[in-house]
Amino acid sequence: MPTTVSPHPSLPGEPVSQGATPSNPRHSSHRATSQWQPSTHVKGTVDDARRVLERAGTAVLLTGAGMSTDSGVPDYRGPSAVRATPMLYSEFVGDPMARKRYWARNYQGWAHLHRAEPNAGHLAVAAWERLGIPTALTGVITQNVDGLHEEAGTRRLITLHGRSADVVCLSCGRLFSRTALQTRLAEANPEVPLAEFLGHAELRPDADAEVTDWQQFVVPDCEVCGGVLKPDVVFFGETVPKHRVTAAMSWCDAADALVVAGSSLTVMSGLRFVRHIAKRGRPVVIVNHGATRADDLATVRLDDSVADVLTALSGVA
Numbered sequence: 001m002p003t004t005v006s007p008h009p010s011l012p013g014e015p016v017s018q019g020a021t022p023s024n025p026r027h028s029s030h031r032a033t034s035q036w037q038p039s040t041h042v043k044g045t046v047d048d049a050r051r052v053l054e055r056a057g058t059a060v061l062l063t064g065a066g067m068s069t070d071s072g073v074p075d076y077r078g079p080s081a082v083r084a085t086p087m088l089y090s091e092f093v094g095d096p097m098a099r100k101r102y103w104a105r106n107y108q109g110w111a112h113l114h115r116a117e118p119n120a121g122h123l124a125v126a127a128w129e130r131l132g133i134p135t136a137l138t139g140v141i142t143q144n145v146d147g148l149h150e151e152a153g154t155r156r157l158i159t160l161h162g163r164s165a166d167v168v169c170l171s172c173g174r175l176f177s178r179t180a181l182q183t184r185l186a187e188a189n190p191e192v193p194l195a196e197f198l199g200h201a202e203l204r205p206d207a208d209a210e211v212t213d214w215q216q217f218v219v220p221d222c223e224v225c226g227g228v229l230k231p232d233v234v235f236f237g238e239t240v241p242k243h244r245v246t247a248a249m250s251w252c253d254a255a256d257a258l259v260v261a262g263s264s265l266t267v268m269s270g271l272r273f274v275r276h277i278a279k280r281g282r283p284v285v286i287v288n289h290g291a292t293r294a295d296d297l298a299t300v301r302l303d304d305s306v307a308d309v310l311t312a313l314s315g316v317a
Contacts, residue, residue, distance in 0.1 A: 039288070039303040041295035046312050049259075049285045049300045053134040053313065056256035056283065061125060062273055063142045063149070064263025066288055066306050070119035073146050088237035092230060093170065097215075099228065104192075104214035106231065107185045110178060111194045113146065113164070120316075121261070121307035122152035128314040129154055138255040141248045143263060143270050145233045158248045160269055161234035171227025181220070181229065188218040240269045252276050259313075260286040262306040265293040 053059055065073070091098040129137045130153070139156035142149055145164040149157050167176045222229055234240055249272075252258065258277040265271040274294040278284055283299035286292055287309045295301055302309055 037291040039291055039295070039301070041291075041298065041301050042303050043298065044300035044302065046302065046304070046309055049287075049302065049309070050134050050313055052283045052285060052299055053257055053259070056135050058136045058138045058255045059257040059259055060138045060251045060255040060273075060277075061128075061140045061259045061261060062263060062270055063125070063140060063144060063261045064265075064270060064288075065144060066262025066264075067121055067142070068116070068119070068144055068146050068148055069262075070121065070305075070307050071116045071146075071148055073113060073116050073144075073148075086236045089235040090237060092235060093228065100217050100219055101214045103185065103219045104217035107182070107189070107192070107217070108195050110164070110182055114179070114182075116146060116148060118148045118152035119307055121310045122148050122154070124307065124310035124314040124316045125149065125261075126153035127316045128310070129156060131314070133315045134313050135257070139251045141251065141270075141273065143267075145231075158244055158251070160240055160244055160248060162232045164231055164233055166232035167229050168232040169222035169225060169227045170230055172222060172225040174222065174224055175232060176223075176229070178231065184220045188220055192217065234269075245269075245272075248273060249276065255282070257283045257285065260284065260288065260292070260294070261310060262288055263292065264288060264290060 087098060087102050092102060125137075125140060126149075128134075129140070137156070139158065140149055140154050141158045141160055143160050145159065145161050147163055147165050149159075165178050167178050167181050168174070169176070220229070221227060252273050253276075255277070258274060260270075260274060263270050265274060271293050274284055274286075274297055278294075278297040284294065284297055285300045285302075286294065286298040287302045287304060287306050289303055289306075
C-alpha cells in the first residue's frame with residue numbers, strides 16, 4: 001500500500017480548500033476561475049533540468065491539473081479550460097439546494113472521470129520514485145484529487161486536496177466510498193439518465209459537471225448518522241488541512257530541489273512550497289503550459305508537455 005498522507009476526514013466544520021477565495025466563508029466572494037495566460041519566462045531545456053536534478057541529492061515533485069489532462073481529466077486554468085465558478089464550501093454546507101445541485105452535477109461527472117487512467121506522465125513519476133532517476137525522489141505532493149498517481153504506483157504521496165474517490169460525513173466524520181455512493185444516488189434517482197458524453201465545457205476536474213435539471217434530484221444522507229455527505233476534497237474558499245501542509249513542508253525541507261509539473265500555482269496551497277524552496281536557495285524546475293505565479297523563481301522553466309518532460313527526466317522509454 002502507498003505511504004500516503006491524504007484524505008483523513010476533517011472534523012466537522014474544519015476548514016479544507018482550493019483557496020481561490022478567502023478562507024473565512026462569511027467574507028468570501030464567488031469568483032470564476034482565472035483565465036489562462038501564455039508563458040513568458042521560458043528558460044533552459046530538458047537537459048538543463050536533468051543536470052540540475054542530477055546535481056541535487058534529492059527532489060520533491062509538486063503536480064497539478066496539467067498532469068492529468070492527457071488522461072481526459074479537464075483542468076480549471078489550462079489553455080482549453082472554460083472559465084467556471086466552482087461551488088464554495090460555505091454554500092455547500094449552508095444551502096440544501098446548493099448541495100442538491102452539486103450532487104446532481106457530481107453524479108454525472110463521476111460517471112465519466114472515475115474511468116480515467118494514468119497517462120505516461122503518471123507512469124514516469126512512479127518509475128522515477130522506483131529507480132531514483134534523475135535523482136532520489138523524496139515524495140510527490142499533488143493538488144489533484146483524481147487518484148491517478150496512486151493507480152500508476154506512486155507510493156510516497158501527499159494528496160493535498162483530498163481524493164474524489166472518498167466521501168466524508170460532516171457530522172460523524174466517517175469515510176465512505178464514492179463508488180458506493182454512486183450506486184445509492186442511482187437507486188434514489190432512477191429517472192435520471194447518465195449522459196453518454198460530457199465535453200470539456202460541461203465537466204470539471206473534481207467531477208462537477210454542468211447540469212440544468214437538478215431541482216428534484218434526491219441526495220442520500222449518511223447511512224450511519226443521517227448527516228450531510230461531502231466529497232472528501234478541498235473545496236474553493238477554504239484552507240488545506242494543516243496536517244497535510246505540515247507533512248508536505250517537511251518533505252520540502254528534506255529535499256535539495258523542487259519540480260513543479262502541470263500547475264499554474266495560482267492558489268497558495270501549491271505556491272507556498274515553491275517559495276519555501278526558493279527562499280532557501282535551492283533550485284526549482286517548472287514544467288507547465290502557460291504562465292505560473294512562480295516563473296520568476298524558476299531555475300529552469302519549460303513550456304512543454306508534462307508527460308514528455310517527466311518521461312525524459314526519468315529515463316522511461
